[in-house]
Amino acid sequence: MPISEFALIERFFRHVGVRRADVRLGIGDDAALLAPAAGCDLVATVDTLVEGVHFPAGSPAASIGHRALAVNLSDLAAMGARPAWALLSLTLPEPRESWLEEFSAGFSALARTHQVALVGGNTTSGPLCISVQVLGHVPSGRALLRSGGKAGDTVFVSGTPGDSAAGLRLELGRLKDTSEAAAYLRERFLYPAPRVALGERLRDFASACIDVSDGLLADGEKLARASGCGVRMLHADLPVSESLVSVVGDDTARRLALTGGEDYELCFAVRAADVPRLMAELPPDQWAYRAIGALREVPGASVIAADATVMDFSHSGWDHFGA
Ligand code: ADP
Ligand code: MG
Numbered sequence: 001m002p003i004s005e006f007a008l009i010e011r012f013f014r015h016v017g018v019r020r021a022d023v024r025l026g027i028g029d030d031a032a033l034l035a036p037a038a039g040c041d042l043v044a045t046v047d048t049l050v051e052g053v054h055f056p057a058g059s060p061a062a063s064i065g066h067r068a069l070a071v072n073l074s075d076l077a078a079m080g081a082r083p084a085w086a087l088l089s090l091t092l093p094e095p096r097e098s099w100l101e102e103f104s105a106g107f108s109a110l111a112r113t114h115q116v117a118l119v120g121g122n123t124t125s126g127p128l129c130i131s132v133q134v135l136g137h138v139p140s141g142r143a144l145l146r147s148g149g150k151a152g153d154t155v156f157v158s159g160t161p162g163d164s165a166a167g168l169r170l171e172l173g174r175l176k177d178t179s180e181a182a183a184y185l186r187e188r189f190l191y192p193a194p195r196v197a198l199g200e201r202l203r204d205f206a207s208a209c210i211d212v213s214d215g216l217l218a219d220g221e222k223l224a225r226a227s228g229c230g231v232r233m234l235h236a237d238l239p240v241s242e243s244l245v246s247v248v249g250d251d252t253a254r255r256l257a258l259t260g261g262e263d264y265e266l267c268f269a270v271r272a273a274d275v276p277r278l279m280a281e282l283p284p285d286q287w288a289y290r291a292i293g294a295l296r297e298v299p300g301a302s303v304i305a306a307d308a309t310v311m312d313f314s315h316s317g318w319d320h321f322g323a
Contacts, residue, residue, distance in 0.1 A: 003097060017116045026117065032120040040139055041139075041142075045134055047068075047072050049129070051129065060102065061106065062109075065103040066192075068132045069132055069134070072132050073194035074195070074264040077200075077211060078210055078266060080138055082136050084136050086116050086118050087118075089122040090121065090131075091124045114196055144209040146210050147227050148206075148227060149207050149223060149295045151295050152296070153208070153269035153271055154294055155293045156268050156270065156291050157216055157266070157290065157292050158198055159193075159239070161239070162238075162260045163241050163243065163263070164185075165215075165261055165262060166247060166260070182247050184243045185244060195265060198282075201287075202266070205274055205282070207271055208223050208226070208227050209223070211265070213263070216292075217303070217313055227295060230302070231294070231295055232293045232303075233258070234293050234303075235303050238257045240254055
């Protein structure tokens with residue numbers, strides 16, 4: 001006998017994430033009652049993942065649950081906000097208990113890591129599609145925006161972008177490799193780690209911030225444009241992982257770092273005068289970020305090679321011109 005909607009919610013969603021004192025009423029009534037923190041702005045975001053579009057058909061259910069929450073936590077991280085509450089709208093073809101169990105466990109583990117409570121949602125049948133909304137807080141007026149950068153600001157990125165794009169190609173079988181490095185890259189795609197703690201700390205340092213979902217080059221350009229600038233990135237300074245280089249080679253690793261996407265890392269700008277303080281208080285090795293370039297007045301995004309020539313990544317690959 002198929003599980004009833006009521007039993008499904010009770011069993012798989014009632015106790016997801018943490019319990020929070022600021023949840024007056026969670027799952028079970030017509031809507032949740034939440035008590036926003038005093039002196040804070042409420043920060044809200046929503047993202048939808050569709051099977052076959054945002055993740056390969058047949059992905060592990062735990063990964064789908066993890067990613068559906070992670071992409072939203074990453075948006076909050078980019079605002080310098082602390083997440084608190086999530087809502088989940090789940091459309092699924094059939095309520096398979098083993099799938100629901102894993103999905104819920106994947107979602108819940110990440111929710112616990114970030115002290116998030118699942119406070120409501122909706123369940124319907126149809127093609128697999130997951131929509132998650134996350135709400136959080138930032139001290140009033142202190143959110144990180146894309147628009148605060150200025151020409152001359154140093155641009156940084158967290159983590160090792162490109163890993164996730166390679167992981168997705170491995171998942172899809174478009175790249176074949178059974179090494180430990182390849183397993184690590186798949187993991188990076190399936191279970192991205194949103195940089196929530198870094199985002200919060202960056203409120204004291206960054207002039208502008210964005211999370212990298214469409215590729216470092218495209219998202220770096222979005223930050224620059226919102227700030228009324230362009231951005232210059234140094235090809236040799238891109239932080240590519242050893243795993244990525246060992247699987248795809250150095251050139252492709254750097255191309256994926258720039259254009260791959262799904263990284264859920266933070267790209268942020270810091271006034272040159274604030275860089276020493278940033279480095280001292282958030283040691284780059286410990287916080288995993290690196291300077292990759294600077295904002296400048298010339299609009300657009302360009303990548304500079306080690307020999308100082310401009311590289312073109314506007315197509316699928318890059319052309320070296322002027323050399
Ligand atoms: P309504 O029809 O009034 O929207 P439902 O019967 O759909 O209410 O849902 C009952 C309760 O279960 C509500 O509190 C709702 O937020 C919650 N809920 C439903 N589906 C989910 C889900 N997938 N995850 C979390 N909470 C859910
Ligand atoms: Mg109702």
